[in-house]
Amino acid sequence: MIKVKKNNILFNEEVNTCLNNIIKNKSFANGYIFYGAEGVGKKQTALRFIKEIFKQTSLTENFEERITNNNHPDFLIIEPDSLLGTKSSRSSDLEKTIKSGSEIIKVNQIRNIKTFLGQKSINSEKKIVLIIDADLLNEAASNCLLKTLEEPSNGIFILLTSKLNILLDTIISRCQMIRFRSFSSNQIKSIMEDYLDTSKLNINSNFKFEDLINSANGSPNQLLKNIEIWNDFSDEIISKLGSPIKNSLEILEISKLISEKLEIYQQIYLVNLIQNIWWRKTKNIDLVKKLENLKNLLRNNIQPRLAWEITFLKISMQHI
Numbered sequence: 001m002i003k004v005k006k007n008n009i010l011f012n013e014e015v016n017t018c019l020n021n022i023i024k025n026k027s028f029a030n031g032y033i034f035y036g037a038e039g040v041g042k043k044q045t046a047l048r049f050i051k052e053i054f055k056q057t058s059l060t061e062n063f064e065e066r067i068t069n070n071n072h073p074d075f076l077i078i079e080p081d082s083l084l085g086t087k088s089s090r091s092s093d094l095e096k097t098i099k100s101g102s103e104i105i106k107v108n109q110i111r112n113i114k115t116f117l118g119q120k121s122i123n124s125e126k127k128i129v130l131i132i133d134a135d136l137l138n139e140a141a142s143n144c145l146l147k148t149l150e151e152p153s154n155g156i157f158i159l160l161t162s163k164l165n166i167l168l169d170t171i172i173s174r175c176q177m178i179r180f181r182s183f184s185s186n187q188i189k190s191i192m193e194d195y196l197d198t199s200k201l202n203i204n205s206n207f208k209f210e211d212l213i214n215s216a217n218g219s220p221n222q223l224l225k226n227i228e229i230w231n232d233f234s235d236e237i238i239s240k241l242g243s244p245i246k247n248s249l250e251i252l253e254i255s256k257l258i259s260e261k262l263e264i265y266q267q268i269y270l271v272n273l274i275q276n277i278w279w280r281k282t283k284n285i286d287l288v289k290k291l292e293n294l295k296n297l298l299r300n301n302i303q304p305r306l307a308w309e310i311t312f313l314k315i316s317m318q319h320i
Contacts, residue, residue: 012041012180019045019178023052028126029176031149031157033134035164036180039222042160043132045180050075050128053156057125073122076113079132080105103133107140113148117155127155134159135166142168149174182218189213214276215269229269234261241274243281244315251312259305264298267308271295290315 015034022028034042047067054063054074066072080103113129121127131137137145146168149157159175161167189210212230216223240254258267275291278284290311297307 012045015041015045015178015180019049019052023049023056026056028053028156030153030155031159031175032178033159033161033164033167033172033175034178034180035161037182037218038162039216039219039225040180040182041221042162042180044221046130046158046160050130050158053126053128054124063123074124074127075130076116076127077130077132078105078109078113080136081109103136105131105133105137105141107138107144110137110141110144110148113145113155117148117153121154125154127153129155129157131157131159133161135161135163137167142171146170146174183220184218185210185213188216188218188220188223211273211276211280215272226269226273229266230273232266233270237261237270241270242277244278244287245312246316248313248316251316252309255305255308255312258308264301264304267304268295268298271298284318286318287315 034046036042051064051067054067054072063072067075070077116129117127119127131145149171157175159167159171164172212226213223216226237254237257240250245251245254258270262270271291271294275288278291279288294307294311297311298304
């Protein structure tokens with residue numbers, strides 16, 4: 001069991017310095033794009049930035065709590081449709097880190113922004129719109145947002161994305177870019193020393209703590225979420241996955257066990273972890289590609305048990 005000693009980690013000092021200067025000088029742009037890998041603190045930093053903006057002009061004392069609870073009259077948050085209403089539990093929060101491929105931001109959600117901005121500010125000088133996963137705007141929503149950005153208003157837009165290349169160039173050109181850099185494995189390992197209690201670290205001999213770090217793809221926050229998932233894995237599963245399985249009967253048994261014991265988001269993370277471990281041991285790119293295809297099948301919920309069986313059997317045939 002790996003215990004987390006601290007939470008709410010915000011790391012990007014370069015970003016923090018930039019945003020602090022904007023606050024200090026009150027040099028607000030109409031739009032910002034926070035871009036970088038998943039889990040590098042974009043949303044947490046955006047919420048802190050928003051609170052600092054409101055702090056300058058807010059007429060109420062509990063504005064920070066209202067922003068956190070998403071009930072501030074001058075703050076609007078836009079999320080992909082299928083992510084709405086799934087914040088009641090830890091497992092649902094973890095599931096949000098694994099996108100199924102069906103999420104989308106629709107044009108009617110962007111039209112609501114126009115209505116929101118058309119109303120007079122109640123508790124502050126500015127209205128602020130935060131758009132989560134802006135790369136999931138569909139074509140109509142993107143065009144509608146572009147028109148809204150072009151129109152003078154009392155609003156500040158903050159768009160979050162891990163896929164900058166998908167956004168319209170015309171939207172990008174109207175926003176100030178704030179880059180969130182990923183961290184190297186060594187940087188994450190150093191940072192985590194202050195946040196993780198690894199004194200009782202219990203990892204199967206086939207695995208290394210570095211495998212957990214590498215599976216986070218340069219994101220400290222993602223590592224914390226990965227550890228939460230890791231702590232739910234049973235030794236019965238982990239002990240069998242240190243290297244590609246060659247025995248067909250074992251493949252059928254472990255596939256059944258994984259599909260019955262683990263939720264889909266846990267299965268997808270397990271594939272990420274296996275990719276890192278098996279790559280470290282085999283350096284076989286074709287094996288990694290087969291596991292990547294397995295993740296796509298799981299995201300689309302296509303008979304998970306069968307997907308595991310077929311993938312492992314293909315890999316076993318390649319490595320006999």
